[in-house]
Amino acid sequence: MTRARRSSGKLQSTGTAFAGPFLVVIATCLSASPASAHALGGVMGGFGSGFGHPLAGFDHFLAMLAVGLWGAQMGGRSVWTLPATFPLIMCIGGIFGMLGIGPGAYIETGIALSLIVLGGSIAARWVAPEWAALAIVAVFAFFHGYPHGQEAPRAVDPAAYTVGFVVSTGLIHILGIGVGFGLGRFFEGKIVRALGLVIAACGVYFLVT
8 A cells, every 4th residue: 555655656746747847838938928029139039039929829839739749649750750740831831921822811710720630639649640640730830830921021030030930839849749758658648638638628719719
């Protein structure tokens, strides 16, 4: 009995160790303000503005986190192919956003659906065929890249802005992978699946509001 209690306590403390930094990152991202980035000038102003855009937009942050979580959950090549595909296609979506070409009226709907589909896939622990997972990530990456592209022409340095949001996206993917591997070892991955459910629920909220 004592050994079981010690084991349970160890799992709880380890889970808290992973969840604590995760919650701190979320709180920091929610409190991030794009205004502070716009206050800078030149290249750093453009980079800071682009870097802060995914962090200030909770819908973007959750989708990028979900890509990392799903890749870690699926394992194999998906650990890196999904996070590599998202920023690549996001840049293409950004170009369309800069030019004002594309489904502008449906962008918010697409972003909300990305949370529902990605979060739902994580919650269901769906190990999709790699081509299907890549297609899903690519489609939704376009929707997330489009509004970034709309913001780019207003940035002090559009090129630096683009680099900033790509770097930020990559870091959020890495966070998702880390959380996925870290928490996925406990309770048969149920914590990660619960995170997916929360992400999907946020998508439903964004869709109906």
